[in-house]
Amino acid sequence: MIRFENVWKVYGNYAAIYDLQLEVRDGEFMVFVGPSGCGKTTTLKMLAGLELPSFGRIWSDDKDITLLPSGQRDVAMVFQSYALYPHMTVERNLAFGPTVRGEPKAEIAERVKHVASLVGLESLLRRRPDELSGGQRQRVALGRAMIRQPRIFLLDEPLSNLDAGLRTRMRTEIAELQRRVGVTTVYVTHDQVEAMTMGHRIAVFNQGRILQVDTPANLYRAPANKFVGTFIGSPKMNILPAALSATGGSVDVKCLGTEFSVSGQYLAGKDLPSSVELGIRPDDIHWTKDAPSRCTQKMQGIVGGVETTGSETFVLVNVRGTEVNSKFPSFAPIRIGQTVDLVFDPVDLHFFDAVTGNTLRKDPPGQSERSEFRPAQPIN
């Protein structure tokens, strides 16, 4: 288990990490997501021992590793900048670690070959990094980390430069390897699909803070605040202005021309703010002609844009000045400027405090039980 305890990282008069509290369990695949510059790489580097925290402690089980030199942490890392050795061929880049650790030559050659085929570099072993494309370099970096079995595996956007096909393949490859070997892994990504499919848990960062750590499903269904709600899920969650008024056991909601009431048990806290923001995912707003019957609340607007991915169509509808993104059946006969009716089910709504952005819901939509992470059993 790795634990960050009140860790801060301060550069000059700028705090890159605020009071970080985080636990990564043994064998867990932890994913870091967050906008650029929010401190993901900094956190990884502190874990690897390449940056010292300004304050706080980092624990590995019961051992304080805050100041332990990086060479003694048994960490393998894929750097965002690749950090390949420019004067060595791909082969020697891969073999560098095992060589300096004094492993037997024959075994190294064997492993280099294996890893090279894993990341698809067999034909490039004799090239040097400056003779490779960006994606090829990234695969060398990945291979260099995968050549050994460390205690902790740190990957900083390791697939960002690969083409879609290769990315999908490597994604499965990494996740499978991790599940098979059971090595504790921290993985940074900007890719929604990678985050949702690979990780046991996801930590959402913003401006040096962790906003929420949870399983992909919980994060999607029950975002702790507006930032997480809009950050996780693609296309983005719609944020609609609304007014609340409590009447007895229920709460009346006024939003973009529709009025409805939800059960008071839904919402946490006694003093509900009168103005809130409603979050609803495009997948949960339907066209009247293609809606589940539970959808009762209606909105009307004018189509402002249509985006077809092939399997689905997202339509931007202007409802009283607010752009609402909604999911339509693929290739629905929709034209820009047309007036359409949209419906949704209040159960799918997220309520955020308009000021703090925190969620007001007690019971996350559509959720009954919390799924707990169970680490994979290492196979020997």
Place this chain on the structure above:
Amino acid sequence: MSVTQNAPANTLGLPEKLRLEARLDKARFNPASLVLLAPATVLLLGLFLVPVVYAIYLGFTNLQLIGLHAVNYRFTGWANVNTLVHDATFYQSIWLTVLFVVGSGAVGATLLGLVMAIAMQDCLRLIRQIAGALAIVAWTLPPTTIAIVWKASSTESGIIPTLLGNPNYDLLYDQAMLIVCLANSWSLAGLAMIMFSAALRNVPEEILAAARLEGASRAQTLFKVTLPMLRSTIVTSALLMTLLTFGNFTLVYLMTAGGPGNQTNILPVYSYLQGFKFFNLGYSALLGNVIVLISAVLGGLFVLLGKQRR
């Protein structure tokens, strides 16, 4: 794919029409550039090539500083060369020159500078700046000052013999070549250190971090990662130190004047002695030609070394 389908016999698959055309991505020649280059060419020819050719010519004459052949000198063909190949002092001088130039310049000063730069890499900024400033001062000192400092500290009752426990020991007399070499390395190391400090700062932090994470020791990181990445700087420094050492006639001449015996009689000193002490200007010029040859060979060698990839 379409390229290979239309491919004629040649391997690139270029259409016939293009094969005769000049490639746009290769260097091309524009006659108009000759006009622009002309002034520089004239200057180069007049101020560089003519004197050099003249100096080479002098090497094959019997020109003397004073006396009969001072004015009425003439071309003597291979006479000087004949003297040269039978001149034992010349051979000794070549050996001493190589020792001095390569040993104390290319290797000594470069190594000293490299070690200092690496040692100062992680120390406090203030210390690094002070040491850097001192190194520049050492390098900008005129050779006369360096010669006096080292002569004074290495002869009888100088600081080095005193530190060695025997103030009456004349170290400079006993180990003339060693001391001269040390003085030269000392005076050039600062410059080398500055070059290496700059190069070290250009080695990406993350590459070293990657090596450390992979379990490389400090020595392994230094020898397998840092030094190979400094390769071109090492070669440049070695070349520069070679050239600067070749020019360091003053230092040797002022400290030992080539002696004792001929122990520090490097080629530039020998050439000077032949020309201005023994008045054989023609022979002196021939020795100068040899110096040019040697430095050209050494320079070429370093350039080759630098170009080699692994």
